[in-house]
Amino acid sequence: xxxIPEKFRKIENLHIVFWLIKDMSWAMLWRPLGILMIFxxxxxxxxxxxxxxxxxxxxxxxLAVLFWITANCYWMIVxxxxxxxxxxxxxxxxxxxxxxxIAAYYLFIRPxxxxxxxxxxxxxxxxxxxxxxxxxx
Numbered sequence: 319x320x321x322i323p324e325k326f327r328k329i330e331n332l333h334i335v336f337w338l339i340k341d342m343s344w345a346m347l348w349r350p351l352g353i354l355m356i357f358x359x360x361x362x363x364x365x366x367x368x369x370x371x372x373x374x375x376x377x378x379x380x381l382a383v384l385f386w387i388t389a390n391c392y393w394m395i396v397x398x399x400x401x402x403x404x405x406x407x408x409x410x411x412x413x414x415x416x417x418x419x420i421a422a423y424y425l426f427i428r429p430x431x432x433x434x435x436x437x438x439x440x441x442x443x444x445x446x447x448x449x450x451x452x453x454x455x
Contacts, residue, residue, distance in 0.1 A: 326369055333362040344394045352398065356391045363387050378423035385416035
C-alpha cells in the first residue's frame, strides 16, 4: 500500500485550501479573488500530478482532478464574464477528459495491476532441520 510522504501531504492540504477559496469566491461572486485563485490552484494540481507520476493510480486520479479543476475554472470565468451562458457547456471537454482518465485506469490499468499482483512468486528457503521437524509432527 502506498502512503503519501509528509511533504506531499502538506502540498495536498495547501491545494485544498486554494481550491476552497477559489470555489467560495465563485459562489460569493468575488470575481477578482476567484480569478486570482485559478493560478495557485492549477499550479499546485500540476505539481501534485508531477510528484505522483510514478504511481499509476495516483497519476490517473490526479490527472482527473487537474482536468476537473480546469473545467471548474473555465466555467467560473464564463459566469464571471457574463458572456453567452451556452459557452459553459464547453466545460464538458475537460470534465470528459478527466472521466476518460478514471475510466482508463479502472477498465484497463487496474485489472492489469491485479493480474500482476497475483503473479507474484514467493520463494522461501527453509533449513533442512525445519523441514524434518515439520515432517516429524
